[in-house]
Amino acid sequence: MEIKKSKFVQSLSAFQSFPGQGLPEIAMAGKSNVGKSSLINSLTRNSKLARTSAEPGKTRLVNLYLIDEAFFLVDLPGYGFAKAPKQEKQKWADMIEGYLRASDNLKRVFQLVDIRHEPTADDQMMVEYLRHYGIPFTVVATKADKLSGAQRSRSIPAICRKLAVQPWEVMVYSSKDGTGRDRLLELIESEISPNAAE
Ligand SMILES: Nc1nc2c(ncn2[C@@H]2O[C@H](COP(=O)(O)OP(=O)(O)OP(=O)(O)O)[C@@H](O)[C@H]2O)c(=O)[nH]1
Ligand SMILES: [Mg+2]
DSSP: OOOOOEEEEEEEOTTOOOOGGGOOEEEEEEBTTSSHHHHHHHHHTOTTSSOOOSSSOOOOSEEEEEETTTEEEEEOOOBOOTTSOHHHHHHHHHHHHHHHHHOTTEEEEEEEEETTSOOOHHHHHHHHHHHHTTOOEEEEEEOGGGSOHHHHHHHHHHHHHHHTOOGGGOEEOOTTTOTTHHHHHHHHHHHHSHHHHO
């Protein structure tokens, strides 16, 4: 699958729901700065679609992007941004949770972790949350271009242990060099048109 058209549709703040037109939604979750917005830009090959920044805390609302008039990619604010004031952190948590609980058309969450670091307590909490509510998710290990092949293989077991997933369930990804892009697009395709994948 290749994405032809992508456009920003709407931002949601806390407790605002999204009517969604019945189209499937796939959301990006993860710590601030892990690469959620960059992943959306790399999938769509549209570097100007989602705002990214070297500073954590860039995405502060739930941003919805319509892809090929067929589904939505949803960019969530990051969590675990140490410098944010407590009130602000709570607001982001409410936004993430509000979206995840209210969206009837959410098909899958891509749970992003930096391939170089062990998942944090926040990451574990996020994955527990997804399990608890029965939201299908895929762990995506980002910034793979920053490690050699051997280093990548060594970092996967810690991710699996912390998040209680199997190694073959982890998608290795780089927004910079396109590693894992085809596989992720295939996964999206099977989610949005389940019959075609059978
Ligand atoms: N080398 C490399 N850098 C990346 C990759 N993905 C993201 N980055 C960089 O990491 C930084 C953060 O990327 P964002 O996409 O803004 O991260 P985010 O998860 O959306 O962050 P918040 O919006 O703050 O939650 C930027 O400087 C990106 O250029 C990657 O695959 N490889
Ligand atoms: Mg972002």
